[in-house]
Amino acid sequence: MGRRSERLTKQGMLASDQTGEGDVIQVVSRAFDILRCFEGHDARLGNLEISKRCGLPRSTVSRLTHTLTRMGQLAYLPGDQKYRIGSSAVAMSTSMTRGLQVRNLIRMRLQEVADQIPGTIGFTIPDRHHMVYLEYARADHALGLHSTTGSRIAMGRTAAGHAYLAALDEDVGNALIKDMSRDMPDEANILRSRIEANRQSLRDHGYVIASGMFSPHITGIGVPIWSPHYQTYVVVVIGVLSAMYDDERMASEIGPIIRQLSETISVMIQNADSGLTAAAVSSAPSAPTIHKKMLPEGMNELEAGTRRPGPARSLRAGDGRR
Template sequence: MGRRSERLSRVGMLPGDLAGEGEVIQVVSRAFDVLRCFEGHDSRLGNLEISNRCGLPRSTVSRLTHTLTRMGQLVYLPRDQKYRIGPSAVAMSTSMTRGLQLRNLIRQRLQDVAEQLPGTVGFVIPDQFHLVYLEFGRAANALGLHETTGSRISMASTAAGHAYVAALEPEMGDALLTEMERELPDAAKLLRPRLEHNRQFLKEHGYVVACGLWSPHINGVALPIWSPQYQTYVVLTIGLLSAMYDEQRLHDEVAQPMRELGRSIAALLQGAEADVFNSRVERKPLQVNAKTNQKNKTITGTGDTNELAAGARGTGPARGLRAGDGRA
C-alpha cells in the first residue's frame, strides 16, 4: 500500500503537484506524520506505537524522534521510554494561536447563534481526514455535541466534513476521497455515495446536512467558507439532537441562522488582515428566528443563499487539499 509520505509525491496533493511543478520532501512529511500521532499535550508514545500509527519503519521513526527531541519538538521520558510533545512545539502553536486575534470575534458570533439553538456551534479547520475545532459556541442548556477547542472530528461521518469535501474543486475532492479509500476505506464508504448530492445541494443552497452519520442521536448542518488566512476552506457547523431536530426542521429553522452566521464570519475572514486585527470591527448580534415556516416546507435557492455559495466557492484560484498547509 505504501506510506503516506511516499504516496503524496505521486498523487499530487498540492496545487503545484497537479501541474507537475511540485515534489514532496519525504523527510519533512514523515516528521509531521510523527508529530500528528500525538493527539494531545499529555499523549505519550513509544517508537513502536508511533511506527504502527503512521506506517513508518521503526528504524525511521527512531531517527525522526531523536531529531525532533534535539529540536525540542518532542521530549523523551526515560522512565516510560516514551515521547510526548515538547516545549518548542507547544510554544510554536501557542504563538500562532495568539496571533489569530479575530478568533475572539468569531467566538462571539458562534455564541450568538448557540444562545438560540440548543446545540454546539463550531468553527473547524481541516487536518488530513479530520477537522479540528478552532472555536465553538455553546449555551448553558446546550444538548447534543459537546466538542471543545482542539477536538478532532471525522471528515467522513460529519456534516462539517461532507461540506468541506463538497466545497473543494472536483478534482481535489476526488483526490482526497481516493486517498481516504486507501487509508480509511470504511470511512470513505460513508462519504463517496453522498459526494455528488452534497456538491449539488451546496451549490444550490449554500450548506450541507448530515443526519445520523456520526451518531444516530445527532444531526448536523454545515457550510464552508474560503479563508484567505489559511488558504483553504474552513467550516461552520452545528450539531443538534435528532430527537428535537429532524432533517426537515434543520432546513426550516437551522439553515437560515447558519447562513447568516456564515456571511458574518466570511466578512471577518475577508477583512482579517485589516480592521479585524486592529479590533475595529463592531460586534452585531445575529438575529435568529427559530420559528418554523409553516407556509413553505420546500427548500429553494434564494439570493442570499447564492451569495453565500458564491463567497464560499468562487473566491481565489483552484485550491489544493493541503493549501497552505490546510491539509485535508
C-alpha cells in the same frame, strides 16, 4: 511553468499531493504525521502506538521521534517510555496564534448562537484527512455533544468535512478522496457515496447536512468559507440532536441560522485578511438572534424576518474555487 510556489493548489496542498508527482520530501511529511498523532498537550504515546496510528514501520518512527525530541518538538518521558508534545512545538504554536484577534471575535459569535440553540457550533479548518476545531462553542444543555478546540475528526464523519469536500473543485475533491482511500478507506467510501449530493446541496442551499456519521444521535450542518489568508476553505458547522431536528426542521430553522452566521464570519475573515481586524466587529453583520420560545415549534425570527441571507461569500467562481 513559473515558480514552485505557483503550483500550490488553492486548497493549500502541494499540487504533487493531488497529482501524484511524488516530489514531496517523505521524511518531512512523516515527521508531521507523527506530530499529528498527539491530540492535545497531555497526550502520551510510545513508538509502537505512534507506529500503529501512522502506519509507519516502528524503526522509522524511532528515528523520527529521536530527531523530533532533539529539536524540542517532542519530549521524552523516561518513566513512561513515551513521548509528549515538546516545548518548541508549544512555543511555535503559541507564537503562530498570537495576534489573531479575529479568533476571539469568532468565538464570541459562535457562543452567542450556541447559547440560544440546543447544540454545538464549530469553526473548523482542514488538516489532510481531518477537520480541526479552531474554535468551539457549546450550549449548556447540549446533551451528547462533546468536542473541544483543537479536536480532530475524520472528514468522512462530520458535516464540516462533507461541506469542505463539496466546496473543492471536482478534480481536487476526487483526488483527495482517492488519496484518503489508502489510509482511511471507510471514510473515503462515505464521502465518495455522498459527494455529488453534497455538491448539489451546496449549490442549492449553501450548506451540507450529514446525519448519524459523527454519532448516530447527531445531525450536523456545515457551510464552507474561503479564507484568502489560509488559502483554503474553513467551515462553520452546527451539530444538534437528531431526535430534536428532522430534515424539515433542519432546513427551516438551522439552515437560516448557519447561513447568517457564516455570512457574519465571512466578513470578519475578509476584514482580518485585509489587515482590518479592528474593523471586524463594526462591519460584520450581527449574529442571529433566536427567540428560545419559538425554537421548539414553528418558525424562528430569521425566517419571519425581512431578509434571508444567501450563502456566505465562499462559493466563488475561478481561481480553483467553486
